[in-house]
Amino acid sequence: MKFSANLGFLWHDRPLPEAIRLAAAAGFDAVECHFPYETDPAEVRAALSDTGLPMLALNTLPGDRNAGEFGLYALPGREEDGRRVIRQAVDYAALIGARKVHVMAGLASGEPAHRTFLSSLVFASDLAAKAGLTVLIEPINMQDVPGYFLNTTDQALEILAELDRPNVKLMFDCYHVHIMEGDLASRLNACLPMIGHVQIAAVPGRGEPDQGAIDYVAVMKQLQQIGYDGFIGAEYRPRATVEEGLGWMQRLRV
Numbered sequence: 660m661k662f663s664a665n666l667g668f669l670w671h672d673r674p675l676p677e678a679i680r681l682a683a684a685a686g687f688d689a690v691e692c693h694f695p696y697e698t699d700p701a702e703v704r705a706a707l708s709d710t711g712l713p714m715l716a717l718n719t720l721p722g723d724r725n726a727g728e729f730g731l732y733a734l735p736g737r738e739e740d741g742r743r744v745i746r747q748a749v750d751y752a753a754l755i756g757a758r759k760v761h762v763m764a765g766l767a768s769g770e771p772a773h774r775t776f777l778s779s780l781v782f783a784s785d786l787a788a789k790a791g792l793t794v795l796i797e798p799i800n801m802q803d804v805p806g807y808f809l810n811t812t813d814q815a816l817e818i819l820a821e822l823d824r825p826n827v828k829l830m831f832d833c834y835h836v837h838i839m840e841g842d843l844a845s846r847l848n849a850c851l852p853m854i855g856h857v858q859i860a861a862v863p864g865r866g867e868p869d870q871g872a873i874d875y876v877a878v879m880k881q882l883q884q885i886g887y888d889g890f891i892g893a894e895y896r897p898r899a900t901v902e903e904g905l906g907w908m909q910r911l912r913v
């Protein structure tokens with residue numbers, strides 16, 4: 660198994676180039692981030708090249724977090740803002756060699772939001788395809804982000820089927836999926852062909868993936884058995900320092 664440090668959560672208080680170097684020193688095989696846009700891409704590229712780690716993915720900007728926004732893609736009337744943030748993400752990804760962009764849906768519901776999300780994804784898919792990138796959509800649990808548009812893998816699979824774009828895939832975050840749908844094993848089997856990335860964290864608490872309701876040794880074995888050959892994103896909140904909590908990595912390298 661190959662592990663990617665999610666630098667939106669791990670070493671999030673450090674400048675991004677330093678966080679990349681810390682991830683390499685800690686034994687990660689790759690990195691991914693949330694919102695790198697304020698960092699000079701040349702500095703990110705230098706850290707990636709020094710360490711040899713690939714940057715897997717980044718997120719589109721979520722809009723105005725102070726006003727409670729958590730993504731723009733499913734918000735009727737905000738299509739132009741959605742286009743702006745995907746252009747920015749695709750441009751930045753190209754500068755640092757990232758291959759995937761997670762587009763954040765936002766707080767919305769109902770048919771107008773569904774239609775907006777689909778048409779925004781068509782735009783994102785076309786733009787990303789020109790740059791050879793994959794677009795990710797991620798179901799997020801309703802306890803952490805009440806009102807988020809995309810909550811379950813079933814909903815995501817329906818959207819992906821309706822969209823029918825080979826470069827739009829599912830971000831399967833085991834933490835959110837377990838909270839919303841339970842039964843990770845059958846969800847993984849059902850979703851495998853559409854999975855573009857996997858993320859992990861403990862439930863409850865979102866700490867290191869080494870305790871709680873999810874048996875991640877079993878999850879890793881299943882992923883290997885069903886032929887998932889991508890990276891596993893470590894997207895958790897360390898209970899103490901990142902370094903102190905890294906014992907899980909050795910245990911999960913099945």
Ligand SMILES: O=C(O)C(=O)[C@@H](O)CO
Pocket residue numbers: 693718761797799832835858894
């Ligand atoms: O919260 C998550 O889970 C994510 O993967 C983020 O990309 C959303 O901010």
Ligand SMILES: [Mg+2]
Pocket residue numbers: 797832858894
């Ligand atoms: Mg996630």
